Amino acid sequence: MRPLTAKQRALADFVESHRRRHGSAPTYQEIADHFGFRSLNAVTSHLRLLRQKGYLESDSGKARSLRVTSPLAKLRSRIVDIAVLGAIPAGFPEEGAPEAEGCVSVDVGSVGFTPTRNTFAVRVRGVSMIGRHILDGDLVVLERGPDPRHGQVVAALVDGERTLKTYVVKNGKPYLKAENPKYPDLIPAQELVIQGVFKALIRKARD
Amino acid sequence: MRPLTAKQRALADFVESHRRRHGSAPTYQEIADHFGFRSLNAVTSHLRLLRQKGYLESDSGKARSLRVTSPLAKLRSRIVDIAVLGAIPAGFPEEGAPEAEGCVSVDVGSVGFTPTRNTFAVRVRGVSMIGRHILDGDLVVLERGPDPRHGQVVAALVDGERTLKTYVVKNGKPYLKAENPKYPDLIPAQELVIQGVFKALIRKARD
DNA sequence: TCGCATACTGTATATAGTTACAGTAGTCCT
DNA sequence: AGGACTACTGTAACTATATACAGTATGCGA
Incomplete structure (x- = not known):
């Protein structure tokens, strides 16, 4: 499994920690706001890579369905x-x-x-x-x-x-x-x- | 705090259990599907009552933001x-x-x-x-x-x-x-x- | 039996949220 | 110097969701 860049890891961390804090995944907009991105596509492309690399899953089209999957989820302890x-x-x-x-x-x-x-x-x-x-x-x-x-x-x-x-x-x-x-x-x-x-x-x- | 009817309690339970199972709250549609309602308003009105009675909260307009508040959620610390x-x-x-x-x-x-x-x-x-x-x-x-x-x-x-x-x-x-x-x-x-x-x-x- | 609450069907709509397309800039490797 | 990759800005659909409005049926207590 390909490694993550620091930014990608930060995104994944944020998704996971948002889930814990608020009980649901953040929206693309919320992610952008948190990192100060002015474009949603910054989020989209990061997430695309995270998905490709297998660190993230989501149900297509469904709101707030992002979830961190494998190794990170394991690192990021239960x-x-x-x-x-x-x-x-x-x-x-x-x-x-x-x-x-x-x-x-x-x-x-x-x-x-x-x-x-x-x-x-x-x-x-x-x-x-x-x-x-x-x-x-x-x-x-x-x-x-x-x-x-x-x-x-x-x-x-x-x-x-x-x-x-x-x-x-x-x-x-x-x-x-x-x-x-x-x-x-x-x-x-x-x-x-x-x-x-x-x-x-x-x-x-x-x- | 006013008591819940059986149906209302079932709704609240479903919301809570969906959160646990899927990590996020269900949508109105998903609730309707689960209970076999053909109308979303069946859900809406139940949820309205749950909110009024103080058993449920949600962020207006936000997707999947339903959360059960009362007795259970308060016991469990954040x-x-x-x-x-x-x-x-x-x-x-x-x-x-x-x-x-x-x-x-x-x-x-x-x-x-x-x-x-x-x-x-x-x-x-x-x-x-x-x-x-x-x-x-x-x-x-x-x-x-x-x-x-x-x-x-x-x-x-x-x-x-x-x-x-x-x-x-x-x-x-x-x-x-x-x-x-x-x-x-x-x-x-x-x-x-x-x-x-x-x-x-x-x-x-x-x- | 009137009023009131619960428990729904059905329709509609504004907004929240996802996702695609087009493009720029920097870094790193070759 | 060129190509691949990351890291973004900006615009624009299209879909998912929340939520309002208009009704109907049923049971229950006054």
Whole structure:
């Protein structure tokens, strides 16, 4: 597939972002206005090339039917909703419809991976992970499933309570390390259920 | 808010589902076809009622601009694109079409405020702000415009170079404080241009 | 049973929007 | 220097869409 010029890419980006922002594709006129073109044909010819190169589709004659197709659409990441489970849920919700407290929507590119059904988010309480620069109130995105590796930050259910800690293996035995000298490390007595490993973090300014 | 009749609700549902399926709103004709109406006015009058009752909006005269407003749409927060300007841009791009390196998409709820045209993001280089728990590689969302207050994290142009620092006022004079003992504070010789104040942060796991 | 709202058919039209044609200027490759 | 390609200005259809106007039928509550 032939590459796009900067201008062509800008057009495609605009179409895609307009769709996201307004829910519908822009018209030729709106594109021209945005880029300051005085002629609609500037748009037309750019779009023709984008179509030829396979980056764009539209239904002939239909209003606002432009849509970005292939690689760009893939580059230009999909928006995914991630459920925010309460900070301290009693148990662990099964797949399906957990009692989400809210939802974060991020695009795949922003968080650097593709969220799946196994991805969820938790609001952090406390400062036990301050050594890893995770603060009280931060929203942590986790993924359930993969076995944690030494040094990864994980959410775990230890003896019935959920915590966010660093997963550390010492002498072949896993335990959970708090990244704050004021907090104790946790050596699980019985059950150590890893709920998810840290994937991303979202923080809002407090002011 | 007055209740909808079954037919009206069906119309609203169709509009919403068409948007989801096709990415754009249906035309009056498409609605008529779907419901088997032979007259467009059947659609028109239903839509008029939906508008009156506040369940629907559209931009007068614009093609495919129907959108369902009420309860559903309000729950779902809007997705907004924020341009990611390069980590160390030479100058500062004006409004309009900055040379964005990419874009982050977030929903209004996730970042806790409504991004505007004056919102942008920068990838952090270096660890000078580690004391504020901002790491190398983090994506920082900033807002241009508001005057910074003492203690806020800001992106500033100091003598030609961009840095991320804490804005501190001492003896009535503003300067920029690095949150890392290894980095020097910056007392601007000449120009101190505040480019934006910290609003949010997005971090990806590195592994 | 009168009035009123919903739920339509049918016709018409202005405007929104797509798309074609004709042409100019600059860049890059050969 | 010429050809291919990008990046535009300008004009002009022609089609798609929204929306107004004029009616008809049916059900429902006062």
